[in-house]
Amino acid sequence: MEFLTPPPVRWLEPDVETQDREGLPAGEQLPLPASARQNGNGRPASFVGAPRRRARGSQLAIDRMALEDVSIAYGQKPAVRSVSLPVRQGEVLALIGPSGCGKTTLLRSLNRLTELTRGASLDGRITLDGVDITTIEPTLLRRRVTMVFQQPNPFPMSVFDNIAYVLREMGSRRPRKRALDRPVRDALDRAGLLEEVQGDLGHPALRLSGGQQQRLCIARALAVQPEVLLLDEPCSALDPQSTQVIEDLIVRLRDDVAVVIVTHNLQQAYRIADHVAFMYLGELVEYATVDALFGSPRQQRTKDYVSGAFG
Amino acid sequence: MASEAATPQAVLPAHKAAVESSSTWRRSDRVGLVVCWLLGLLFCAIAASIVIFMLVQGVKYLRPSLLVTSPSAGFVESQTGGFLDPLIGTVVVALLGMAIALPLGVTIAVWLSEYGRPFSLARAVESMIEMLAGIPDIVLALFGLLLFSSPVLGFLSRTSGHVVYGRSFFAAGAMLSLVALPLIVGSTREGLQAIPTHLREASLAVGKTRFATIRRVLLPSARPSVITGAMLGLGRIIGDTAIIVVLLGATLTLNQAGSAPVLNVLKGTGSTLTSFIYQNAPTGENNQPTKAYAAAFVLLLVVLALNMCVDLIGRRGKVATWSS
Numbered sequence: 001m002e003f004l005t006p007p008p009v010r011w012l013e014p015d016v017e018t019q020d021r022e023g024l025p026a027g028e029q030l031p032l033p034a035s036a037r038q039n040g041n042g043r044p045a046s047f048v049g050a051p052r053r054r055a056r057g058s059q060l061a062i063d064r065m066a067l068e069d070v071s072i073a074y075g076q077k078p079a080v081r082s083v084s085l086p087v088r089q090g091e092v093l094a095l096i097g098p099s100g101c102g103k104t105t106l107l108r109s110l111n112r113l114t115e116l117t118r119g120a121s122l123d124g125r126i127t128l129d130g131v132d133i134t135t136i137e138p139t140l141l142r143r144r145v146t147m148v149f150q151q152p153n154p155f156p157m158s159v160f161d162n163i164a165y166v167l168r169e170m171g172s173r174r175p176r177k178r179a180l181d182r183p184v185r186d187a188l189d190r191a192g193l194l195e196e197v198q199g200d201l202g203h204p205a206l207r208l209s210g211g212q213q214q215r216l217c218i219a220r221a222l223a224v225q226p227e228v229l230l231l232d233e234p235c236s237a238l239d240p241q242s243t244q245v246i247e248d249l250i251v252r253l254r255d256d257v258a259v260v261i262v263t264h265n266l267q268q269a270y271r272i273a274d275h276v277a278f279m280y281l282g283e284l285v286e287y288a289t290v291d292a293l294f295g296s297p298r299q300q301r302t303k304d305y306v307s308g309a310f311g
Numbered sequence: 312m313a314s315e316a317a318t319p320q321a322v323l324p325a326h327k328a329a330v331e332s333s334s335t336w337r338r339s340d341r342v343g344l345v346v347c348w349l350l351g352l353l354f355c356a357i358a359a360s361i362v363i364f365m366l367v368q369g370v371k372y373l374r375p376s377l378l379v380t381s382p383s384a385g386f387v388e389s390q391t392g393g394f395l396d397p398l399i400g401t402v403v404v405a406l407l408g409m410a411i412a413l414p415l416g417v418t419i420a421v422w423l424s425e426y427g428r429p430f431s432l433a434r435a436v437e438s439m440i441e442m443l444a445g446i447p448d449i450v451l452a453l454f455g456l457l458l459f460s461s462p463v464l465g466f467l468s469r470t471s472g473h474v475v476y477g478r479s480f481f482a483a484g485a486m487l488s489l490v491a492l493p494l495i496v497g498s499t500r501e502g503l504q505a506i507p508t509h510l511r512e513a514s515l516a517v518g519k520t521r522f523a524t525i526r527r528v529l530l531p532s533a534r535p536s537v538i539t540g541a542m543l544g545l546g547r548i549i550g551d552t553a554i555i556v557v558l559l560g561a562t563l564t565l566n567q568a569g570s571a572p573v574l575n576v577l578k579g580t581g582s583t584l585t586s587f588i589y590q591n592a593p594t595g596e597n598n599q600p601t602k603a604y605a606a607a608f609v610l611l612l613v614v615l616a617l618n619m620c621v622d623l624i625g626r627r628g629k630v631a632t633w634s635s
Contacts, residue, residue: 113516143518149509153633156532165527166517206633221517230516 061090064258070124072105079105083284089258094273102282103262107230111145112138146221147230152213154205159197162205163187166223191219192249211242231261247272278302369608372601382563391599394606396564397587404583407484408548416495424503444493452557455486469568480577483558491544502536507633535624542621546614552585584610
């Protein structure tokens with residue numbers, strides 16, 4: 001594998017310092033982060049150069065959702081053209097591509113949120129465990145396929161109630177506060193937020209920091225024990241530190257939940273994804289494992305995009 | 312009174328001068344600045360003189376005994392009593408009006424903002440609300456009198472034989488709710504529309520129904536706006552005179568109709584502070600100006616307190632928001 005791009009924008013590994021570079025003789029290659037160096041027999045795993053968040057590749061990947069020839073249009077304007085993709089549990093699937101290429105639309109179609117947009121129409125078939133999702137009642141589907149948004153958007157209530165709200169009113173009964181205590185704490189724990197907030201679950205959610213708010217949103221999405229978790233650029237409004245925490249979280253989650261993430265950040269896709277789908281102008285250009293897509297893209301457009309020629 | 316709140320904005324250029332000297336500005340800008348200052352000061356002066364004049368006059372004539380005695384007929388000040396009945400009347404009318412306007416207004420606002428289908432109906436409702444806001448209250452009062460004098464609605468006011476008087480707290484409260492309705496709809500709707508779309512979707516995206524989203528997420532988020540609208544509407548109801556004079560009758564005391572315990576008051580006629588002032592103003596039938604000043608002072612205090620509440624709530628509502 002060769003370097004297609006200049007060195008990474010951002011080095012996360014502490015062993016790479018800028019002052020080292022100044023001492024390098026002219027023409028010598030720049031040092032790579034340790035984790036990237038270790039991958040693949042001492043050769044760099046990819047030109048992206050960002051370290052991997054995951055310790056190992058996915059082992060047990062099960063097909064959960066399948067998109068078959070899906071096209072979505074807003075009125076007369078097509079947003080997604082005949083995309084076919086599998087969504088697997090045990091893997092993180094990243095959707096990448098320039099703005100306006102239909103990534104978010106595709107993501108929203110997975111739990112029928114596109115239907116909320118006036119004039120949106122969908123062709124093709126999306127299945128969840130073999131069942132066409134249009135035959136599933138939307139609120140039931142959205143409990144199995146939950147979504148986290150770009151902007152942290154906790155509800156204007158306490159941390160506890162943010163999760164309890166999701167759990168309540170599921171059945172006809174309204175469980176009491178004590179009965180909800182355990183599931184609420186479990187959800188917060190899975191999102192890695194419990195330690196920070198357990199002292200005061202009555203704290204107003206909007207007073208948390210941005211990163212904490214986003215993890216609360218993830219906890220909220222996890223509270224209903226979904227099978228698929230959709231993330232729409234969950235880190236784009238966050239600082240690098242919060243981003244790191246959330247990326248770790250996503251990688252940890254993938255064994256229990258099929259994770260689909262839309263990201264503008266190629267390095268983020270490289271760090272956390274197992275499979276990457278590159279979309280351009282509503283079309284799925286390339287779907288491949290992360291190493292294949294970043295290391296040896298088959299399509300010229302993919303190559304141009306991941307090497308920074310456009311985007 | 313509302314102009315008081317507007318004055319700080321009018322003098323705002325003065326604060327800018329601390330950062331960037333206005334002496335470097337073009338002449339036309341400097342003239343504009345001076346005009347802004349003068350207008351701001353003028354507004355302050357007008358508002359302050361009204362309030363201060365009424366306060367001084369009111370304090371001079373207000374005695375605690377006025378608040379607890381009923382008005383009575385008479386030619387000298389010592390005989391005409393106080394304004395207990397108008398005070399009660401104001402509270403009754405305000406409660407009745409809000410009991411109708413608040414639920415109705417919030418429901419309309421939710422429907423307009425969250426559903427609004429079919430589109431043509433939503434547009435029609437919108438313009439009807441706007442039209443309602445523009446109808447002079449004396450016209451509303453006349454219409455109300457026609458409406459409540461009809462035999463079908465006779466059970467809401469005093470009747471004698473086949474004649475329906477059409478004047479009662481019910482009638483006044485119902486028409487006054489129409490005065491408050493546009494304010495409540497407008498404010499609530501604004502509050503709902505200020506909530507970013509992704510917050511609605513966040514609730515739907517975890518499998519909540521639209522109803523649960525509105526009840527548990529959207530309305531609580533819009534609560535400051537709802538309360539602001541309600542307070543503004545309440546101010547309008549309390550301050551309205553035309554509808555009261557026409558629909559509540561000319562009796563200054565509470566005049567009950569029927570024998571049912573609470574209904575007899577609501578079916579009967581009475582007065583409010585505004586109609587009491589109207590009657591006792593130098594040009595009114597009773598002509599007891601000192602009583603009018605005292606009542607005006609109380610009315611002014613109530614409305615000022617309401618305005619302050621609106622201000623406080625508006626400020627508190629701005630603490631936490633989402634980026635959109």
